[in-house]
Amino acid sequence: xxxxxxxxxxxxxxxxxxxxxxxxxxxxxxxxxxxxxxxxxxxxxxxxxxxxxxxxxxxxxxxxxxxxxxxxxxxxxxxxxxxxxxxxxxxxxxxxxxxxxxxxxxxxxxxxxxxxxxxxxxxxxxxxxxxxxxxxxxxxxxxxxxxxxxxxxxxxxxxxxxxxxxxxxxxxxxxxxxxxxxxxxxxxxxxxxxxxxxxxxxxxxxxxxxxxxxxxxxxxxxxxxxxxxxxxxxxxxxxxxxxxxxxxxxxxxxxxxxxxxxxxxxxxxxxxxxxxxxxxxxxxxxxxxxxxxxxxxxxxxxxxxxxxxxxxxxxxxxxxxxxxxxxxxxxxxxxxxxxxxxxxxxxxx
Ligand code: CP3
Numbered sequence: 001x002x003x004x005x006x007x008x009x010x011x012x013x014x015x016x017x018x019x020x021x022x023x024x025x026x027x028x029x030x031x032x033x034x035x036x037x038x039x040x041x042x043x044x045x046x047x048x049x050x051x052x053x054x055x056x057x058x059x060x061x062x063x064x065x066x067x068x069x070x071x072x073x074x075x076x077x078x079x080x081x082x083x084x085x086x087x088x089x090x091x092x093x094x095x096x097x098x099x100x101x102x103x104x105x106x107x108x109x110x111x112x113x114x115x116x117x118x119x120x121x122x123x124x125x126x127x128x129x130x131x132x133x134x135x136x137x138x139x140x141x142x143x144x145x146x147x148x149x150x151x152x153x154x155x156x157x158x159x160x161x162x163x164x165x166x167x168x169x170x171x172x173x174x175x176x177x178x179x180x181x182x183x184x185x186x187x188x189x190x191x192x193x194x195x196x197x198x199x200x201x202x203x204x205x206x207x208x209x210x211x212x213x214x215x216x217x218x219x220x221x222x223x224x225x226x227x228x229x230x231x232x233x234x235x236x237x238x239x240x241x242x243x244x245x246x247x248x249x250x251x252x253x254x255x256x257x258x259x260x261x262x263x264x265x266x267x268x269x270x271x272x273x274x275x276x277x278x279x280x281x282x283x284x285x286x287x288x289x290x291x292x293x294x295x296x297x298x299x300x301x302x303x304x305x306x307x308x309x310x311x312x313x314x315x316x317x318x319x320x321x322x323x324x325x326x327x328x329x330x331x332x333x334x335x336x337x338x339x340x341x342x343x344x345x346x347x348x349x
Contacts, residue, residue, distance in 0.1 A: 008139040011073040014319045015204060015243045015265040017285045022347040023312070023320045024072035026143070027337070028247075029327030030065040031077045034334070037064050048093035049085060052078045053121055058128040059135065066140055068334075069341055072321075073141040073204075074132060076197065078125050080147030080208055083189060084156050086117040103159030103167070107178045117189050126200040133201030144202030146193055148209035148248070149186035149227040156182070165211050172223065179223075187227045191234035194244070198235070204243040204265065207231060213250015213270075221257075224248055229261050236263045245289060249326065259283050271325030275314030287319035292340070294324045300336040308343045 010024035032038055041060055045051035052058055061077040081099055085091040090102040104110055133142050146152075154168035155161065172179040194205045212224040228246050235242045246258050247268030258267055259282050269278055269290030278288055296307040311322070322344050328337075 009072070009141045009203070010139070011141040011321060012203060012243070014287045014321050015245075017287065017319050019317060019319055021316075022345055023315070023322045025322035025341065025344050026071040026073040026075065027065075027324050027328050028075075030069075030071060030075065031061045032328065033330035034328055034332045034337075035064055035068070037068075048079070049082070049091065052082060053124040055124055055127045055131055058125075059131045062128070062132045063135060066136065069337060071140070073143050074136055075143045075206070076125070076129055076132065076145060076202065078128070078145075080145070080152055081155060082122065082125065083117070083146065083152055083186065083193065086114075086119075086122050087185070087189065088112065088114045088118065089156060098161045099155055101155060101159045104157050104182070105171075107175065110178050110182055113182075113185065115185070117193065122193065122196070126196050129197050129200035129202050141203045142201060143245075144194060144197030144205040146190045146205070146207060146231075148207050148212070148224060148246075149183045149190060149231075150215075150223040151209050151211045152186055152190075153179070153182050153223075154211050165214050169214065169219070172219065183223060183227055187230045187234070191231045194231065194235050194242075195238050198239050198242055204245060205235070206245040206247055206268065209246070209248040209251075211250070212248040212254075213252070217254070220251075220254060224251070225254070225257055228258070232261055232263050245287075247289075256281060259286055266319075266321060268323065269325065273325070275311050279314050279318060284318055287321055288315060289321040289323045291323065291325035294326055294329050294332070297324065297336050297340060298329050298332045300333065300339060304336060304339060305343050308340060312344070312347045 010020055014024050038061055041057060045054055045057055058077045062074050065071060066074050081091050084101060092100050094100055136142060154165040157171050158167040197205060207228055209224055232244050243265035245266040245268055246264060249270040255267060266287035266289050269288055271293050273291055292307055292311060296304050
């Protein structure tokens, strides 16, 4: 079953096109290392993936930023790389160094992957969703998520983060058929993964395409835009009112190509997008999410207030969800997040 949205959720209201003088706010990576209570909790599991797969810990990590700051939405605590893990690829996280996966270099490596998801692991994530929904205040929405196929594939192929995703781009040029099959597999399993999160109690879902900014336009259309459209179509075929936010980081003016995707609920804007360009060029009823520079938040002071005001002004009069343009940085002081919330919540039209 799907859960009825709480009538008073401003976040869900904005996704349906409502305009608020003081917009709803949540922050990408709002659970995590900038919170002392997260750092303490994190010591209770041996590995980051164990942490994600332990509902007691993941529920608590999801709720921590809500308790402290009262954001309008919680985002499920998990990671985009649980999908390669549930497809049978070896995935680990090195403390301080990021993800390490057994890289997919050949067709044979691809063929070793499962064709379906290992739910013995992912059922823990759905249990987390259910328990978080039960614990959240009625006006706080719950967001599920997955990585976009291109971004997830880029980690599966390189086996780690790289500055420009060159290994995946080369693989796609050299072995286009195998790459297309990998993207197709990710479309299918990601859609199913989102459907299960929504059925467990998530009221919206975000598709993170963190690396869509490194591709030429033809590859962008094939590997970023089309798979995102396909996931949205598949999810909505099963849950017609599913609300999905696309976050194609680095897409720049290609953002205009996401706006017409049938059923898209909102577009996430990253750091360099000019809010005035977005407000003027993207459909006026489409909710836009973003896009404060996480470094402005880290720095604080008068510059933070000014940056917040510029964003509020640019999006005034249209559906807007206040957020960062990318994830919050671990050294961000708690007081600066409090300052941001005060500023956004004092907004008047
Ligand atoms: O609060 C939230 O936003 C929910 C949880 C969440 C995490 N990762 C937790 C996490 C979400 C939505 C993600 C998404 C994610 N994961 C993305 C897309 C968004 C983006 O940042 O571009 C990507 C590319 C990943 C893959 C990933 N996970 C990397 C590259 C790393 C290492 C870098 C880092 O920040 O450490 C992770 C680890 C990770 N995911 C941490 C957290 C809190 C840190 C690990 C720890 O606490 O030990």
